[in-house]
Structure formats: structure tokens, C-alpha cells
Amino acid sequence: MKNKILAMLILLGLLLGSPLSVLAQSSRESNSNEPASFIDVGANEATVTFADLGFRETSLVSPFDATSVLFSIPANWRLAPGGEVQLDYEITLSGADAGSIGSQNPYGGTLTVTFNNQLVTTISLKDLGSHTIQFTLPPNALTSTRQDGRHQLTIALNAQFSCLYNVSALVVIKPTSTFKLPFEVSTPELNLSRLPAPFYLRNALVPDHTLLVVPNEPDIKELQAALNVMSGFGSLIGEKFDFALVSASELTDEARAASNLIFVGRPDEFDTLANVKFPLAVENKKFVGLPTESETDGILEMAVSPWNESKVALLVSGDSAEAVDKAARAVSSGRVLIYENPALAYVADVQPLSDSLPVIENFTLQSLGYKNETLSGIGLNSVQYLFNASREQLNSKDSYVDLIYYHSGLLDYGYSSFSVELNNEVISSTPFTKESEQLSTLQVKFPPGLLRAGENRLTVSARMLTTTSCDVTGFSDPWLTISDQSSIHLPATTDVNSSTAPFLDLKFFPNLFMTHSDLGDVAFVLPKTAPSTWKIAGQMAYELGRNSNPLISNLKAVYAEDIPQPVLDENSLIVIGKSSTVPLLSQINSQLPAPFDIASDTASESNMQVTYRIPKGMSVGYLELLNSPFNAEKPILVLAGNSDDGLVMAGNALLLNELRNQLTGVFAVTNGTQIATGSASSAFSAVGTLVPPQASVITAPVSGTSKAPATLAPPSWLLPLLVISGIAILLIIGWVLVNALSGKRAATARTFTAASKSNGNSHPNLEDDENSSIK
DSSP: OHHHHHHHHHHHHHHHHSHHHHHHHHHHHHHHTSOOOOOEEOSSEEEEETGGGTOOOEEEESSEEEEEEEEBOOTTEEEOTTOEEEEEEEEEEESTTHHHHHTSSSOSOEEEEEETTEEEEEEEOOSSEEEEEEEEOOGGGOSOOSTTOOEEEEEEEEOTHHHHSSOEEEEEEOTTOEEEEEEEEOOOOOOGGGTTTTTOOTTBSSOOOEEEEEOSSOOHHHHHHHHHHHHHHHHHHOSOOOEEEEEGGGOOHHHHHHSEEEEESOGGGOSSGGGSOOSSOEETTEESSOOGGGTTSEEEEEEEOTTOTTSEEEEEEOSSHHHHHHHHHHHHHTOOOOOSOTTEEEEOOOOOOOSSOOOOOEEETGGGTOOOEEEESSEEEEEEEEEEEOGGGTTOSOOEEEEEEEEOTTBOTTTOEEEEEETTEEEEEEEOOSGGGSOEEEEEEOOTTOOOBEEEEEEEEEEEOBOOOOOOTTOOOOEEEEOTTOEEEOOOOSOTTOOOOOOOOGGGTTGGGOSBTTOTTEEEEEOTTOHHHHHHHHHHHHHHHHHHOOSSOOOEEEETTOOOHHHHHHOEEEEESOGGGOHHHHHSGGGSSSOEETTTTEEOOTTSSSOOOOOTTOOOEEEEEEEOSSOTTSEEEEEEESSHHHHHHHHHHHHSHHHHTTOOSSEEEEOSSOEEEEOTTOOSOSSTTTOOTTOOBOOOOSTTTOOOOSSBOOOTTHHHHHHHHHHHHHHHHHHHHHHHHHHHHHHHHHHHHHHHHHSSOSSOOHHHHHHHHHO
């Protein structure tokens, strides 16, 4: 018997460890990464569940509670009359009086449903258990009342019977509930003041994507403008989004028809703009009717895409590269002023943040232009304050805010609290108390390293829940008031030159490059004739903007062939390109953690004790981090590769969370699916663990940058191993079957013998049980 168990364990181990199992698992993982089309769109009607919109099962607790579902429709849709909602919910009662009140019909309580602040229906809570109800959305409720354009369905519980009896009601709203939304197709709204819409819509029913198009041979100012647009959209959107940079020659007919488009550059750089019906027309690669006073202005204009009427085209342009740069910075702010035509704006000038700000050590919120701010309502509410800090104030360890506040007495002190954030980092969390109902002061120190040169954001977020109350005569929402006399203390350091070189580690990206609020000290160094590096830079600019949230993005870009000395002296550098295409890497090669063999574009690791040779045809990407030899306070990040695919791998290592989480140290090498790292003091190579002999690696690319499939080519040893494993499995199966048949005959004989002795014994011996289970 033990032999059989051992055989079964061996068989199970072979099956689980078989390469077939590995290949199947890889296939499942690959399929799971493909986007799912969760919305069912028929003939001018869309059906979507609450779950598809991110809604989770939610419990409403008596006597009063509410929840909401929000969504955005595509820019070229308009909701039509006849929309329906199927609401799935469940009612339960608990408490000493639950049995008596549950027998009453009805026992009281309602669900009030509104859509875009218009009453839709009132549902009487008659019976316990699960329910499904359908209702129609009224025609006067089909227009969004929110500033962001989203539609909102709100479900509110009113169960005052809990105030009269010792009973609590629980209404569970199920995520299986469904919207059925008829719609009419129309042209998208063209309004520059609503950026990032229509390119990005929060809680969108239908996911969308956008391509930013640059000229084939852009002026460096135009390429810089494109990076600032990418950064600005990252700041405006604040989350991952399908947004990629391509050159004009790479814009295929299929991509042009399937995407929203943002053209960044002068009109004479693009051949297709004449097809777009912009408010300020482009003919023969020139603007037609450009006002004389706007000849040096940046130009922003929107139009419906001629290649797909459901998409939008945006032109970020001007008659000069400098004008294009102005237009891009205006877009990055997300606050475009419109006048007569919402689809057209002229940008006369953009003032970047000054490098030298005055040192003001003590100031109040009132002196910044803010007044008393009251947050009200159940749930999470927040307020944000902006203040400036000079370079001399960044390194102080004695900075703090004295927050003066008071609040209502309706709060549930067991569950209500507020937090303070500095530049999106939580620095304090404080519960509300009975004592803090009166005027209170909370001093919160600023941790070193969180302040940025330029604008800083101080955010107060309050989560306010009320105690259960049945006195609705004087009921009001809970509130928190922040006094305008709250003050901020930012002492300057006594030694202006006390700044030290930053601690370098790849895991600190992107924070390592977020020391200035507008990213104005970051410069991208890019080869002039390598569009693949521009794409990676675009994705990195988006990531920097998403994390730093600049008011106006002020990134710099320079071509690797001509880097101005002031850029080397004053900026943190992000260098992207093969070592043979970036002269700067030859200049600083000996100072890199892993110097390059410029001829082969590989990291030679000459200063390490063990060096591995990369097999011919193997693509790898490199990431290296060092203190700038031109300015010890600034870092230099190098993204390189021994091929174009290797460059994509290096970019993915910083842009994909599953890879970035593996980064550490100052040197990393990646084959696209694995990362090996090395510190500055490491004496051993990081390459050997990732480069098996005679293996070719193809990686999943940065969105829009490569067409390489996201799979590994099967190694040469796989087929022989499959054959050997198969033969071994067949032999073991045969052995198990032979033993099972012989065991069956022996068990039959024992069964007859046992029956004659025990005559119906209800407790057969253990061995018989085991044999029976095998049979």
C-alpha cells in the first residue's frame, strides 16, 4: 500500500512539475493580461453591471445610509430616454424586536433612488430576503450635473422604524445590479477647458486610448513640448492610462482611425492636418487666418477626427518651436481659458516657476489667500493648500504646520478622523474627540525630504461618520472647519551649501527626480534619430507627472549629440539610448557602476570580480544610477540596452510595477521578465543569473513602443524533457494499474473471509477501507 501511495505522489509531482504544466500556466497568465471587454454594446444600447464599474457589494445600515455608482459615457454618446436599472438587493433584520416587526407588512423603511440628482423611484422595504426590481430612468435625469461630467446613481436608505423598535435593518446592494442604457451617437464635445476629457473619462463605460504624434524630425523644443504634454496628462489623469507617443511616420491608418490624436509640432511638420477641420484651418502646412497679434503665440485647437467621428484630434502648435513649447506648457496645466470658441485658444506666454524664490519662514493660510474652509457631509472630504518653499528651506528638520480646527458634535468618535498629507504623503492621522469640538491646534512636523523647491501641497482629508440618531428635526451633516489662522513654519538652513549628494537607489524612482515641484530640474537626453527612445521618454514623462502632479510641467529635453553645458551643470539627467548613440556615456563611462563596451553596447562590468559573456543575439536592458560628475547634488539615470528591444526592456523595468518592485541598488540588468541588481560596492556580476546560454528572450513592450510578443521562446532542452517525462509517467501508470489489479483480487478474498466471521460488521478493518477507496 505504501508503495502505491509513493507511486501516486511521484506521478503527481511529475505532472505538477512537467514543462506542460509550466507552459499552460504561462498561457493562462498571458491571457489574463489581455483587456476584457466587459460592456455589452448592441444597437444603440449598452448593458453593464455595477461590478463592471468597480462597485463592490455594499451594506446600507439603518436608520440612514447611502451609496452611489458613477460612470462616464463615451464622448460621442448622449443618453436617450428609456434607460433602465435592475437593482438586486437583500434585506435582513436583527435585534430583540426583529421577530415581531418582521411579521408586519409593511414594517416601514424605504430606498430612495436618484439619478443625476433627480428622483427616480422610492422602493418600500416590504419583505425580507433577496429582491430584484427594475425601474426606468426619467428623461429629465439624463444630463450629468457633476463638473466632471460623470453620471451618478444614488441609493439612500431611510429606516426610521429602527428608532421606534430595538431592531436594525441591513440592506445589501448587490454588484450584479445592471444598467441598460440606450444612447444616441453624436459628435464629441469640443471644449479645451474640460481637459483631460474627452481623451480620458473617469469610470468610463468604454476604455479609450490616445496617441501623441510628434514630427519625424522634431526640433528639440517640439520634442520637449511633447514630453511636457505627456507629463501634464499624467498629472491630470493621475492613474495608468493607454497613452503613447509615436512619430508621424509610425502613425498607421489603423491606429489613426482607432485613436484620439494629439499632434505636437509646427503645422509644416505634418502632412495630414489639412484633413482636420480645425477652427483655425491648416492649409498647405500653414495656418489660415492667424491673427497678427498671435503670430508668436502658442495655438491650441480641437476638432472631430476625420478618420473616426467618435474620436477627437488636438493640435498643440504654433509658427515656431518656442510657440509650440508655450502651448504644451499651457496644456500641461489643465486649466485652459476659453473665450468665444471653446475649441480654440491662443497662449501668449507661460511663466515657469522662478529658480530663486524668497525665503518666508512664517506665514498663515490667510496670507496665502485662503479663508476658513468647512468640510461637510458624511464620508471622505478634503481641502488642499498650496505654498512655496525655496531651496534654502528644503533641508530643515524643524518645519511644521500648526493646524487650527474645530468640528461639529455629531461625529462618531470611534470611527471619525482626519489626516494631513504633504505632497501626497501622509504625515499625520488624528481621531476626532469630544475635546476637539472646541478650537484646537495640532502641530504636525514635516519629515525631511518631502518638501520640494517651488509649489508644495498640504492636504487635509476628513473621514466623518455620525452617531446613529433618530432626531431628524434638527439633523445636519457633520462638519470640520480649518481656520485661516493655521500657520506654516519653514526655517531656512544656516548653511545654504549644506545639501549633500542624494542617496542613490533604483527603487526610489520616480521620487529621486521629484525635488522640484514643476520637474524643472529634470532633463531627458535622447538620440536625435532614435524614435524608440522618444517613446520610452514619453512614458517616463507621463509617470513623473502622475506622481509629482506639477501645476505646469517644465521638463527639459536635449539631443544627445549636443548637450548644453548649463544642462549638465544644473539638471538631473535621464539618459535613454544605446551607449554607441549617446556620446555622454563615453564621456562618463569610467564612472558608471558597470561601464559599457561601446562597440557592442553591452555593460562590460570591468570593475567586477566575475564577468559573464552575453550570448550573441540575446537582448538585455540596463539601468544605471550615479551621482552626476557635473553636479554632485544631481543624479543621472541611464536606460540602455544592447539592442532596441533591450531599450524597451529597460523602460519596462521602471514602468511596470511587477518589474519595478524588483529594482534595488545602482545597477540592474533585465531580460524583460527578470531583473538582477547590483550595488555600487558589489564585486560580482548581475548578468550571469539572467543570461542562460543559447536562449533568446523577447519581452512585453512599453505600450505603443514595440510589437514583440510577451512570451519566451521555448529552449532547446524542452522537447527531449517532454518525451522523457511522458515515458516515465506511462511506466508509473502501468505499475500502479498492475498493483491495483492484484490488490483487488486479494481484497475480494479477504472480504469473503471477513463476512463469514463478523456477519455484517459495521466497522471493517482499516486496510479494507483503504483498498476499497483505491478501487
